[in-house]
Amino acid sequence: MSSSDEFTRLREVIVGRADHYTDHDADASFQLFFFDNVTPLTGAGRSLLPIPPQYVEELNEDIAGLSDALTACGVTVRRPAAPGKDVDIRSPLWDARATPPLNVRDNTIILGDTIVETAPHVRARIFENDYLKPLFYSYREAGSKWLAMPRPALARGTLDTAFYTRQGADVSHVTDADEALGIDGLGMEMIFDGAQCMRLGRDVLINVANRNHELALHWLREAFPQLRFHVLDSIADSHIDSVVVPLRPGLMLVRDPQYRDFLPKAMQSWDVIVPPPMDESAFPDYSDFGFNIASRYIDINVLSVDENTVVVNSLYPELIRLLEARAFTVVAVRHRHRRLFGGGFHCFTLDTVRDGGREAYLD
Template sequence: MPNPHPAAVAAANSFDEWTQLHEVVVGRAEYYTAHNVDTSWRLFFHDNVAPTLGGDSAASDLLPIPDQLVDELNEDITGLVTALAACGVNVLRPAAPGKDVDISSPFWSARATPPLNIRDQTIILGNTIVETAPHVRARVFENDLLKPLFYSYFEAGSNWLSMPRPALTRDSLDDAYFRRQGIDVSCATDGETALGIDGLGLEMIFDGAQCMRLGRDVLVNVANRNHELALRWLTVNLPQLRFHRLDGIADNHIDSVVVPLRPGLMLLRSPKYLSYLPLAMQSWDVIYPPATNESDFPDYTDFGFVIPIASRYIDINVLSVNETTVVVNAHYPELISLLEKRGFTVVPVRHRHRRLFGGGFHCFTLDTVRAGGCDDYLG
């Protein structure tokens, strides 16, 4: 019988964010027609959606996304695929999603999200594919569309692990990060419609984008009990790596906060984040990205009720092809100019609706094969 799985070039090998990129998976967004604005989604994107949604209790409603914006997003993703291929990178894609797929468990229901921000549900740690434990109910089955690729890597010799799948019941999510800062998240939680499970409290819930890889060392953002459980799981299952806990540098993802560009040099959102990093990184050279404001992003007024779910720092979310070549949003010319002055070759790629769909080029990609190994960059 012929092998039904797409052929990968080799087994997975990806220890860092900057050595030569040989193979990458780029997400896809067909039929990304709505956000399912349930409690899990509202809590995950709380900083950006709370001011707009406020105390609206219609927590199970769908927030439509206009077809024109989805079409433009897909045009921009095609541009990313073309640009990476032109850099000599082998580009793979997830399976195509079905249209308007509704999913459910015994405890909740949601409209499924397509595999666009694939960095979230998976992290490659060396030769190991690690499927993580999603925060948002609509994303629970997202990785099924990457399984053909995962089987191909497995057959080529990769290891493949999965965190325990969370039930994501009404009691699963920890809002401690917000409570510590005195932030009221009742507008996210008061409309909860999910059921509970007796005896099940806070679960292991974690995204791959809470990590940054530096060879043998991995930075791990831990903002609550959900993340603490995941860090323990990572430490037990991957003892050959050194995991460095960052105590609440953000509520979840960190790839628009700290982005290592090569050993000794990183993009960092602002100086206030330096103290969160391991001491060895605090002496690295830092590029602080130019400021952005709301006028740098599309105005969706003419499209009705459209909510940007990502922060205005999303364009820091760059993807390195190697130590001197970086893919950057063409709509962030200030960062392009700054990186070029520092000697980088910048590959500008258009990405118009990054805030609306919650991801930049690092989010959209899963770098499965890079040249680097389990090197010690922190000593």
């Protein structure tokens, strides 16, 4: 196993599963993570939001289409183990309905030949990586390293809300309604998702928006002194793979040119592709039973097969045409319910083998 960037030739990838994705467990940790998009729910306490089976079936069809498309590109596709039923989990501090291993990018970073399990923001996701362990053990037996950040307790009061309060948002109605128990003296924990990173050989862009993320950054720097971690200071609340996506050295997909100012100076001169805007009418309407947990920018969440080939949602023809005009080969794959399940093709995948190594793209 070896994967150090987002764009060199992809050889092997893990594609997530949505089996038994029957509910969103909308507790305080979920509401804070998706705060911008769950305003109607905030302050309501914990609730299970059922997802209609039709949408889960359609999601599974689209994931199968993604797997088939990657296989047709010559990529070896591996899958997590499938949950056999809906699972309720419990810690000494909280209860949750477990989320299946769909957005596998979030709870793991691959840094070269090392698997790094991260420390989830959302309580329902704390055991997701158990379904990836058969794969992780096979990589370890083949010579890869395997590390894990300290598992967070996700106790009441340990999630830093500084990103929102700096913007003048009042999140007290969420934190006050949190049903979890606290732990005296614990304070802020190390909490971090792999999708807060973009890998560029020996350099890693890393979004740090609060104290939870700062603790994770310190841990990563201690564990990987050979890498250069470049802090993107609150470029987003957490994930950045629908904000800035390196397509190859010198060229990136960026939600808006204003985000250049957050990037390392060596990247600010890169050529930029700004995706065409999408309005709400381009997406399914879930208002009869729920809401969108992802923003309308989710289709920027593309996956590169190599420096000239990109997997893009077929329902975003404007981006397909733009990339093709820049001489990219676009692999168009349908993904209908990206805003309901909160992930695009980059989220759904964990690339474990790419041709690139620790090149110095930012020197």
